[in-house]
Amino acid sequence: MFTTMGLLPEFGTKVDPTRIAAQIVTGVGFLGAGAIMRQGSDVHGLTTAASIWVAASLGMAVGFGYYIIAVFTTFLVIVMLVAIRPVELRFFRRNRRHDDPPIIDRRGQDQ
Numbered sequence: 001m002f003t004t005m006g007l008l009p010e011f012g013t014k015v016d017p018t019r020i021a022a023q024i025v026t027g028v029g030f031l032g033a034g035a036i037m038r039q040g041s042d043v044h045g046l047t048t049a050a051s052i053w054v055a056a057s058l059g060m061a062v063g064f065g066y067y068i069i070a071v072f073t074t075f076l077v078i079v080m081l082v083a084i085r086p087v088e089l090r091f092f093r094r095n096r097r098h099d100d101p102p103i104i105d106r107r108g109q110d111q
Contacts, residue, residue: 021060028056047081 032049054077061070 024056024060028053047084051077051081 032052035049035052036043036045038044054073058070058074061067061073
């Protein structure tokens with residue numbers, strides 16, 4: 001909404017839409033930093049912070065009228081988030097701490 005209003009001719013020719021984008025980037029940076037949590041050596045919330053950045057950039061793209069790019073990017077981001085989830089679960093187990101003993105299943109194998 002702010003981006004689109006900055007492009008309206010009622011405000012005159014002195015409105016610079018890049019200033020609006022710069023302020024959005026600054027504000028979203030603070031939101032993304034608040035989404036990142038650190039607990040010991042573990043860091044959580046990086047995907048959430050990146051998703052907040054993408055949502056802001058999609059909003060700016062729609063505000064500037066780049067609808068096709070926004071739809072394509074939305075599709076691409078959703079595909080990547082879905083595809084990355086199994087990799088994350090496989091290599092970065094969240095529920096196991098480093099000092100916990102390994103979980104042994106009924107066959108006697110580590111999980």
